[in-house]
Amino acid sequence: MxxxxxxxxxxxxxxxxxxxxxxxxxxxxxxxxxxxxxxxxxxxxxxxxxxxxxxxxxxxxxxxxxxxxxxxxxxxxxxxxxxxxxxxxxxxxxxxxxxxxxxxxxxxxxxxxxxxxxxxxxxxxxxxxxxxxxxxxxxxxxxxxxxxxxxxxxxxxxxxxxxxxxxxxxxxxxxxxxxxxxxxxxxxxxxxxxxxxxxxxxxxxxxxxxxxxxxxxxxxxxxxxxxxxxxxxxxxxxxxxxxxxxxxxxxxxxxxxxxxxxxxxxxxxxxxSVLEWESKLFGPxxxxxxxxxxxxxxxxxxxxxxxxxxxxxxxxDLSTLVHESAHQWFGDSVSLTSWKDIWLNEGFATYAEWLYTEQHGGDSAQKSFDALYARPATDGLWAFPPGDPGSGANIFDTPVYARGAMTLHALRTAVGDRAFFRILRAWAAQHRYGNGTTAQFERLAERESGKDLGGLFHTWLYAQGKPSTP
Known part of the structure; x- marks a missing residue:
């Protein structure tokens, strides 16, 4: 959405x-x-x-x-x-x-x-x-x-x-x-x-x-x-x-x-062309x-x-079309188990916007990440962690979308492009027409990357306030 x-x-x-x-x-x-x-x-x-x-x-x-x-x-x-x-x-x-x-x-x-x-x-x-x-x-x-x-x-x-x-x-x-x-x-x-x-x-x-x-x-x-x-x-x-x-x-x-x-x-x-591009990244x-x-x-x-x-x-606009189209994989085909996990929908669709811009001559995803991280600790972006919005009143607010996308970029940076896109495709394939949880995504990311990612997910999904390091 x-x-x-x-x-x-x-x-x-x-x-x-x-x-x-x-x-x-x-x-x-x-x-x-x-x-x-x-x-x-x-x-x-x-x-x-x-x-x-x-x-x-x-x-x-x-x-x-x-x-x-x-x-x-x-x-x-x-x-x-x-x-x-x-x-x-x-x-x-x-x-x-x-x-x-x-x-x-x-x-x-x-x-x-x-x-x-x-x-x-x-x-x-x-x-x-x-x-x-x-x-x-x-x-x-x-x-x-x-x-x-x-x-x-x-x-x-x-x-x-x-x-x-x-x-x-x-x-x-x-x-x-x-x-x-x-x-x-x-x-x-x-x-x-x-x-x-x-x-x-x-x-x-x-x-x-x-x-x-x-x-x-x-x-x-x-x-x-x-x-x-x-x-x-x-x-x-x-x-x-x-x-x-x-x-x-x-x-x-x-x-x-x-x-x-x-x-x-x-x-x-x-x-x-948007659906063809997303199919190459996320699977059929x-x-x-x-x-x-x-x-x-x-x-x-x-x-x-x-x-x-x-x-x-x-x-x-084109970004909105890319966002809603990405939801066909992340949110529609792979659905929530609890509304608390809404970042699995909105963070993923927002990051798809970043990727589309990056791969079509615009700002890199890193630049989008850096621009957000430059916001002061008092900014609404850091009002609550995206993995635990706290109430139904917050599930469509900035942290779920933007900090949710930042979580995915932090993951990409930590595991590298090859493992990162393998994780996205595996998530869409393994839960196709079903449901998923944040915990399941975390386990999948660790399994596909071979890395311990508990600290990364804690920092970006669950820690209160602005993370001390990007």
Whole structure:
């Protein structure tokens, strides 16, 4: 994620078949609440967002059927969640806030439910056995709106003058569909979105088709590779659309608000070359589809790496395009285990900007590092360590991005280029479509480099204040 409002002040912004097993194991390790009795926990134990996600089950697939009228801002929805119980369940929670529920079944049988803040508490007619596959169907409607994050920004379903800007990091997915909303739970998705003729609805993955009837157009999208709920989008607006296939076979879909088209065109033209460059550094691009979604949403203030197709609140500059594209590896394909480890997303994407600049005739990464290190000890860059931001209010602030990137440069300096880029590629490959932790990255770096790096990581990720030596 990048946010013009917060940079530099910041929100500037593993094979698929094995994922359910990996997710089940990670959920079991996430905290004692996850395995608490026959009732699924109301969160996975994340220290910054304790109600995010839910215990006791894994969602393998979401089928979302939506209808949105930008004039009335009314949304109708049907969500079909295909899931598997990871423990015996007499009750389970979903993250879902604000919209009216008109029906809810578990395996086609009406279930009892109640609302408790952001939690939708579901009691099936019959208990679910450990290992049992089941299907939850929720129908709902209403006027969705965003949530306000701890840092004061908005995320979720954000209405615009011609539709909606839909970006869910870290909490916002629950504003428009019921979900197991934590990066630990990753799923495939199908989207069927109907909007008035003349509007375009853009989601993740590959466009399967669109059709117009009786003044409405329906768009069908499919995201087959596992995706965290916060990376889903269903952005609606008046867009100019361009579709093409790259030399490597990627299906690219660009949707651009006409008000941003002139400024966006020269940057979006570079997307294939940016993805090709990142693929050489980080390993194969993780998805079948790519593209960009450029909205005109001046009240948002950031871009987000929505999987396979980042969404921008305005025409991006090249650095922002590089940043959000790098997230397709670091943040999307390799996802967090805890929001505390957010530097694994933002530090990596920021360092990708430095590398791109270095390798395309601009300042070296060392020069970028030195310019930051020259800041006084009182500067906000040193306000908290990136490996332990301290709260959800800090996860999109300067230290996570800039000092996170400085950590990677310090690592590169310590181990040399050959080992450093081997570490990055190994991280992306070993955790592809799964999750990772800072501790796992540290162990990988030591294993690939053959060096003891504990002091380096302590200094740059966990020590308070400005390090005494660069």
């Amino acid at each position: 990048q946010s013009r409002r917060r940079l530099p002040v910041l929100r500037r912004e593993a094979v698929a078949a094995t994922v359910p097993v990996i997710v089940g194991s990670l959920l079991a390790m996430a905290g004692p609440a996850v395995a608490a009795g026959p009732t699924g926990a109301s969160g996975v134990g994340d220290p910054y967002f304790p109600l995010a996600g839910n215990g006791g089950y894994h969602v393998s697939h979401y089928g979302l059927t939506l209808g949105y009228d930008p004039g009335s801002r009314h949304l109708t929805g049907k969500a079909v969640l295909t899931a598997r119980a990871t423990q015996r369940l007499t009750r389970l929670d979903l993250d879902f806030k604000g919209l009216k529920i008109t029906g809810l079944t578990v395996d086609h049988v009406k279930a009892v439910y109640k609302r408790d803040g952001q939690e939708l508490v579901v009691t099936p007619a019959r208990p679910l056995r450990k290992g049992q596959s089941f299907r939850v169907t929720v129908t709902y409607n209403g006027k969705p709106g965003p949530v306000t994050d701890p840092d004061g920004s908005l995320d979720g379903w954000i209405p615009t003058d011609d539709g909606a800007f839909v970006a869910g990091e870290p909490q916002g997915a629950m504003t428009w569909f019921p979900a197991n909303n934590h990066p630990l739970d990753k799923s495939s998705y199908d989207f069927t979105i109907t909007v008035p003729k003349g509007r375009t609805a853009v989601a993740n993955g590959v466009l399967l088709g669109q059709s117009t009837r009786a003044g409405k157009t329906t768009f069908r999208w499919r995201q087959t590779e596992p995706m965290a709920a916060y990376l889903a989008t269903a952005t609606v607006g008046k867009f100019q659309v361009k579709q093409y296939t790259t030399r490597s076979g990627l299906k690219v879909y660009d949707a651009v608000d006409p008000r941003e088209a002139a400024a966006a065109a020269p940057v979006l033209k570079k997307l294939p 691009y993780p998805y079948r589809a790519a593209g960009s979604l450029v909205d005109h949403a001046p009240n948002v203030g950031y871009a987000l790496e929505t999987q396979s197709r980042p969404v921008y609140d305005r025409a991006p």
